[in-house]
Amino acid sequence: MSRTILTIVGVVLAVWLAMTVVGAILSMMKTFLFIGFVAVVVVLAVTAVSKMTKSR
Known part of the structure; x- marks a missing residue:
């Protein structure tokens, strides 16, 4: 009986750990x-500003 309970607890803990790891990776x-995305926006802004100042 205790072996069955420990198996169920082990499976529940394994599923919980898997969900936690998946959530952490997605985050x-x-x-x-x-x-x-922010880096690309900054690079595009700096490029646009530098091209506008060169043309003047």
Whole structure:
């Protein structure tokens, strides 16, 4: 009986750990995507400003 209970508890903990890891990875990817988007916007803004000052 205790072996069955420990097996069920082990499965529940494994599923919980898997969901936690998946959530952490997705959160990290969203953060990196946002930082990359901001970097691209900054590069485009600096490029546009530098081209406008050269043409004058």
